[in-house]
Amino acid sequence: MTPSPHAEALGRARTAADFAAVIALLDSDLKNAAARKLELEKAKGRAMFGRGDLAATRAALSEANAVVALLEKTREAANARRAAAQGEACVDIAALADEIRANAAALDERWRMAQWLIEQLRQQLFDADALRRAVATANSQLDAAGVANLKINPTAIRRAAVTGRRATAPARLSAAAIQADKMLLSLLSPGGALDPRPALGAPVGGIAARFSLRGRGRG
Structure with a gap:
């Protein structure tokens, strides 16, 4: 089976925003695939009346149906994972709210x-x-x-x-x-x-200092 479109991006996605970005790409691809399928269905109708290669059109239409089905399945999985990520984010936010309230109470104390x-x-x-x-x-x-x-x-x-x-x-x-x-x-x-502390040269213990710093240099 053809690998799922945007499988690599879907595998890297972790947050709800990541999954939303992948879903947007899948929606765009699905829109194009649906348009392609519609054109092939019209071509098949014309081929049945001798205006085109019926076998080739049927093969192309079968492939288009498979692409649409794969895109829809991938989008469904991406939506489920986005919902799970949103739930985890809500849990994380709730835990963060509990933590900040506890820290605020401790800070007040x-x-x-x-x-x-x-x-x-x-x-x-x-x-x-x-x-x-x-x-x-x-x-x-x-x-x-x-x-x-x-x-x-x-x-x-x-x-x-x-x-x-x-x-x-x-x-x-x-x-x-x-x-x-x-x-x-x-x-x-x-x-x-x-x-x-007493000022430099001030009396210490009731007795004036014998030498000031200037006097010490004279020996």
Whole structure:
């Protein structure tokens, strides 16, 4: 039997759009084949009255009928496969819709948790700042009383408390998330928002620096 027209394209087709394109080609071929069949039927009628080669016309008509039948069968198969592809696409879309709804719910939960944690962080910072100021006041009183050895260094306490394991940022992170992560880490890092360093050449520990950077070069 003659191979099905557009069999290669039909074999490559995967989506409903692919099958629709093949069906359009088959419809065009079927239209031409039907027109050819009609002409041969007319020629057969004329040949029966001695106006043409009846045997040759019958053979050509038989071949035309086979072509039409093959095209119709191929189109029927293509329509069935297109319907199946459309069904699969609907299933895929439904699954995608379920997935995006689940992700949206998880995203909402994460942001709510982030908001709660940030508010908790703010409250802890407020409390820590109040305690730091209380320690600073007590240190001043200890200085005045001449017992500086009893003073507590709040900066050392904070630095020791915030050292520890850091979460590893994922390889793929948006620019906004990277910026937010840097802001959060600056609260824990030396020299960050909560750890101001003295200006260059400023008194350190109540005693003026003996040498400035300029003076060091003189030996």
